[in-house]
Amino acid sequence: MTRTYPYAPGQYEAATGKQSGLEEFSYLCRRRWRFRNLGTWVVRRMNGKPYLSVHATGNACDLGYGSTLRDRQKALEACRWFTRPDVATTLGIVAIHDYSANPPRAWRCDRDAWQGFANGELGAGGRWLHVELAPRQGSLSRKDYRKLWKSLPR
Numbered sequence: 001m002t003r004t005y006p007y008a009p010g011q012y013e014a015a016t017g018k019q020s021g022l023e024e025f026s027y028l029c030r031r032r033w034r035f036r037n038l039g040t041w042v043v044r045r046m047n048g049k050p051y052l053s054v055h056a057t058g059n060a061c062d063l064g065y066g067s068t069l070r071d072r073q074k075a076l077e078a079c080r081w082f083t084r085p086d087v088a089t090t091l092g093i094v095a096i097h098d099y100s101a102n103p104p105r106a107w108r109c110d111r112d113a114w115q116g117f118a119n120g121e122l123g124a125g126g127r128w129l130h131v132e133l134a135p136r137q138g139s140l141s142r143k144d145y146r147k148l149w150k151s152l153p154r
């Protein structure tokens, strides 16, 4: 099932602060997979483009991981879980950038599939996942977001 992607470049505005649902999502991911927080809300433009980054809305996070094979496997495990139809829909996941895939790849809710970008279009990246939540889930309270997370099978 596909859903509309809510962040057409240039069609959204910067938030004035962190979004509690997204912050809880980042925290729960870090706790489960030992990822590191490489950033959530920051008002900046996309690399090399005139548009605001989705980070400006407060609904995107960067989750870092280490250089071992085991670290990469954890990132792939997270990607598989995030893209399950029940998980993606419930948690409001609308995009994932997996920069360490070869080629780098992005999942989007409006195609419900990964797409590879061999041409560098996904931008410079490394050992982190960029994950975006829909505005509705991103703005939930931490408590309400945690309830959604706990309602899902691991």
Ligand SMILES: [Zn+2]
Residues within 6 Å of the ligand: 055, 060, 061, 062, 130, 131
């Ligand atoms: Zn990012």
